[in-house]
Amino acid sequence: MYDPLIDPAVPAAQPYPASYWAASTASTEPCNPLMADISTDVLVIGAGYTGLSCAIELAGELGREVTVLDANQSGWGCSGRNAGFVLRGTGRLGLAQLAKRYGTETAQQFHLEYGAALERVQQLIAAADIDCQAQAPGYLKVAHKAALGRQLPQQAEYLQRQFGYQVEYLSQAELQQRYMHNTQAFGAIRFPDCFGVNPLALAQGYAKLAQQSGAAIYGATPVLSWQRSGQGFIVQTPQATVQCRQIILATNAYTGKGFYPQLNRASLPALSSVIVTQPLTAQQLAASGLNHTQLVMDTRALKYYYRKLPDNRLLFGGRSAVYGKDADKACYPERLLVALKQCFPQLQQLEMAYHWSGWVSVSFDDMPRICQSEPGLFYAAGYCGSGLSFSSLAGKRLAQLASGVTLPPLPIYQSGLTPFPLPQFRRLGQQAYYQWGRFKDRYL
Structure with missing residues (x-):
């Protein structure tokens, strides 16, 4: 590659x-x-x-x-x-980190600029009537450990108070009941204005x-x-x-x-890999709780991110090889499939249908x-x-x-x-x- x-x-x-x-x-x-x-x-x-x-x-x-x-x-x-994650942000710093680096007022300006970015995508989609399978909005930042889950209410309150950002805190029980039966999910913050597309x-x-x-x-x-x-x-x-x-x-x-x-x-340049599974059956969707269109990303340093596609397949991604020559090695998609099934043991029979990778630019x-x-x-x-x-x-x-x-x-x-x-x-x-x-x- x-x-x-x-x-x-x-x-x-x-x-x-x-x-x-x-x-x-x-x-x-x-x-x-x-x-x-x-x-x-x-x-x-x-x-x-x-x-x-x-x-x-x-x-x-x-x-x-x-x-x-x-x-x-x-x-x-x-x-x-x-x-295909249309998120309100860029780079690797959240709003709290931006406030620490640049001050609260500048972080608030970043928040407004990120909102303008979302609006830009929506305006261009509407202007050209682009059929990009835009899904209903919602993005879940999921705590992958209990200790991190306990920090989420304070984080949500901070975003609401300092930025007027109407995020929603979800306890582990609420997350399980409404969105997913992920054994490695200990609560989440839901961001209301992000959505998925066919990129x-x-x-x-x-x-x-x-x-x-x-x-x-x-x-x-x-x-x-x-x-x-x-x-x-x-x-x-x-x-x-x-x-x-x-x-x-x-x-x-x-x-x-x-x-x-x-x-x-x-x-x-860092490689990110994505797998897409076979379509989930109705039974698999019910067992996993993934019958929704929310974008999901966890709090790992080496993050996993996933979403259900319009045809009921799961897209699941994460970091890949370091060198381009190793990008096509089978161990990387297999590692993602294993990670998916560790999060959702109900999907042990699920198989992968697609795998690819590409470069992102880290500053x-x-x-x-x-x-x-x-x-x-x-x-x-x-x-x-x-x-x-x-x-x-x-x-x-x-x-x-x-x-x-x-x-x-x-x-x-x-x-x-x-x-x-x-x-x-x-x-x-x-x-x-x-x-x-x-x-x-x-x-x-």
């Missing part, structure tokens, strides 16, 4: 990964490769949520000429292979809306190099040259080692950045695996930043990503963290 810390560039003209999403999503006409030289005002590199949302804003709201290039097709990277259908819907807004999109068109020319750039692709005034990098975890080293050194300080890294060159990256909703807003903020619009006064809009110290040892640090996480989740 492609590895951003080893391979100089993303492989081009590849099919979608063999995921449940690819198998269950109606195919769309692929975007043709760029075959002739062009000139454009803004060039967006990457046709995921960030790049497509940016193109929608640039072309549709700001009236600018924009071209999107992707080495593959819209949603080929993380946008088309994630779990690949959402990305393809964004691409359609971007084209309707006036953006040009070319697939199977990797960017080989670029250089400055006058007040802009000359960008080289396999078959053509692009002249542009500004470049926006929307490649996130799929930034090849040799593509833009400044961004690559500021990211730790050094656990928060993303939207910035101008040098004159005329912009990027958004570092969502830490929690970027479906926020990347959609990040695309809008990138478009505004590139057009001279003042962004909200949040720290993530005021600087670039911090490079990792000793970046050549990132994987060793990741392995050490995984070992610590397994120890913590089991014993602490």
